[in-house]
Amino acid sequence: MxxxxxxxxxxxxxxxxxxxxxxxxxxxxxxxxxxxxxxxxxxxxxxxxxxxxxxxxxxxxxxxxxxxxxxxxxxxxxxxxxCPEVAGFLVMARGLARNRSFELRHALQEITASAALWTAADDQTLLNQAKRGEITLIDVRPANEFAARHLPYALSIPMMELSARLAELPLGKPVVAYCRGPFCSFSVEAVRFLRDKGFDAFQWPAGAADWISADHESESALFGGAA
Amino acid sequence: MxxxxxxxxxxxxxxxxxxxxxxxxxxxxxxxxxxxxxxxxxxxxxxxxxxxxxxxxxxxxxxxxxxxxxxxxxxxxxxxxxCPEVAGFLVMARGLARNRSFELRHALQEITASAALWTAADDQTLLNQAKRGEITLIDVRPANEFAARHLPYALSIPMMELSARLAELPLGKPVVAYCRGPFCSFSVEAVRFLRDKGFDAFQWPAGAADWISADHESESALFGGAA
DNA sequence: ACTATATTCTAATATTCGTTAGAATATTAT
DNA sequence: ATAATATTCTAACGAATATTAGAATATAGT
The missing domain is CATH 1.10.10.10 (Winged helix-like DNA-binding domain superfamily/Winged helix DNA-binding domain)
Structure with missing residues (x-):
């Protein structure tokens, strides 16, 4: 025994x-x-x-x-x-923490939902809309992170360059911004800025850890990227 | 900032x-x-x-x-x-640890694979075989754990009662035993005992945490059980 | 070889964690 | 009420962690 x-x-x-x-x-x-x-x-x-x-x-x-x-x-x-499972572990921990901690949920809501900044579409819907050009998907992380790994159909516009590159974005069509993940403030800031300028902007709260783990589970290549 | x-x-x-x-x-x-x-x-x-x-x-x-x-x-x-995600977290951690730790993999192998005690079938295959009666699936955990939650088509034969209930098991057909999970020794012991007695016995290393998390992800009711 | 830079190692601190023992609390049975 | 049982709380102590500062190491450029 x-x-x-x-x-x-x-x-x-x-x-x-x-x-x-x-x-x-x-x-x-x-x-x-x-x-x-x-x-x-x-x-x-x-x-x-x-x-x-x-x-x-x-x-x-x-x-x-x-x-x-x-x-x-x-x-x-x-x-x-x-390995990709490390990302999966992080995503799982984040998700469980959101379920279990009122404080965390509250803090996250205060950042985003207060202004209904986010889009409620699921991954596939979003990517399909981006593919068909119904929305413009922008990646507001630094360029090197985009180069390493990014969502398909996404346009790289780092936060630093956003104000200088507004001309590349459409005014009548939704613009969806994503960044490092739900705890990263880049995309929220981008959306606030873009709305101020009159764009129909939304935030997409998933980030690299989420795609890596989703990708690994589905065994399909969801995202592109060199290096 | x-x-x-x-x-x-x-x-x-x-x-x-x-x-x-x-x-x-x-x-x-x-x-x-x-x-x-x-x-x-x-x-x-x-x-x-x-x-x-x-x-x-x-x-x-x-x-x-x-x-x-x-x-x-x-x-x-x-x-x-x-919530079920707690089981999912445990399963994820166990899986990642098995991938990352040579010692853990080695220890697990020493328990089971040395004697090729386990079956390589995946969950669905195993359950289908049990459903069609091609194998006899036995749950060797204590009766109250079986009552709380168990795999469908499984027969409850707690370790304590195993030696007294051999008559209920078929001699020519595979008997697959499962217990609390990969770190639980009940099913390995059961299989060693049954092989000694001439049964064609195998171990199934998944346990309740695994089913709960699989069940929760697939949104389908995989397992039965009262209470 | 010499210098600058990036990173790790060592040492020291305050803090937190795991464990045990003893006192305190809550519920059930008498 | 009183006694018995199950569980939690308090206190205590050694071990492990998080953080900072200073010395040491490894590489690249001159």
Missing amino acids: TLRRALKDMLYEQVGSLVKGMANAKRLELVELLCQAPKSVETLASEAGISIKLASAHLKELRLAHLVEADRQGRQMIYRIT | TLRRALKDMLYEQVGSLVKGMANAKRLELVELLCQAPKSVETLASEAGISIKLASAHLKELRLAHLVEADRQGRQMIYRIT
Whole structure:
């Protein structure tokens, strides 16, 4: 009986240490950033709003749990997620947290739903509309993240360039903006800005982690992208 | 910029505290046990091999993360998972851990594959075979867990009763045993015992958490059960 | 070889977590 | 009421975590 217990303990211990690798706000954010594209420690630290030293420490934890891996490229270490299931785990955790935490749901609503900024269409409907040109789908993340991976039919217009590139967007037709995911503010800001300018703009709250996991589950290539 | 950061921090903090609720071997085991059926603190403690006090403390953490909830029934507190997604989270974590951890994969193999005890069929194939009577599917968990939730066409033969009920099993046809999940030893023991007695026995490694999450995703009622 | 840059390692801190023991609470049975 | 049982709360302590600062390492460019 004790041998059996020891084995069971070991198995759950293994799962536990993997979950522990994700059991931290900063590490979750780092993983979400790495779902966008492989990134250097420096970039990750700055985008997550923490010191390089702390980012390095968190990345070490993630590496230890085999959730991310890195390769040296010149003088930087470029990190990436080890497999699509890591994105799936993040998506699952985010979804479960939204279900279980009133505070989280409330905070998310305050950002978006207050102004009915988002579109209620599901993934396939949205992509079909984009394919048929019924809507203009814009990716407001930095260009390198678009290059790494993006939704099909999407146009890359990074937030920084948005005000300078309004001419590329149609005035009478819906414009749907997406960014890194539901916790990223880019697309909400883009939609606010575009509405101010008279565009029929909406936000699409899914991001790279969501597509990667959906893509992996459906075994079909949902999104495009080089590198 | 700081306001945005504070909000993002808060959102990831919420997800983090949910993940932290699951980031412990004993809590994972307690959740897996609660996927079988609602249980009292006493039962949980004894089945997980820990003291009642410690079980109570872990259950408090899980309750705080809204992963489980409890109702008083007479003089006992009966705990249960709050929603099917909790099972989904456990299954995802187990799966990712198996992918990422060589040690875990190795340990699991040592239990089962060494003797080729398991069947390679997928869920639907197995259930169809059971439906057509080509195999005999037996549930070797305690009777109350069978009563709470079980696979269709399955026969309840708890481990304790197995040796006394061999007459109910066919000798020429495959007998497939399942239990609480891949980390539970009941079905492996059952198969070893049955093979010793000359039966054509196999193990099916999925358990309640797996069915609950599959069932929830497919939106179809895969399994039966009262209460 | 020398310098600058990017990253990791080491050490130190405060904080949180896991565990155990003892006291306290709530319910049922008498 | 009183006793018995099941569970939770409080306190305590060692172990693990998050964070910061300073030293060390590895690569690229001169």
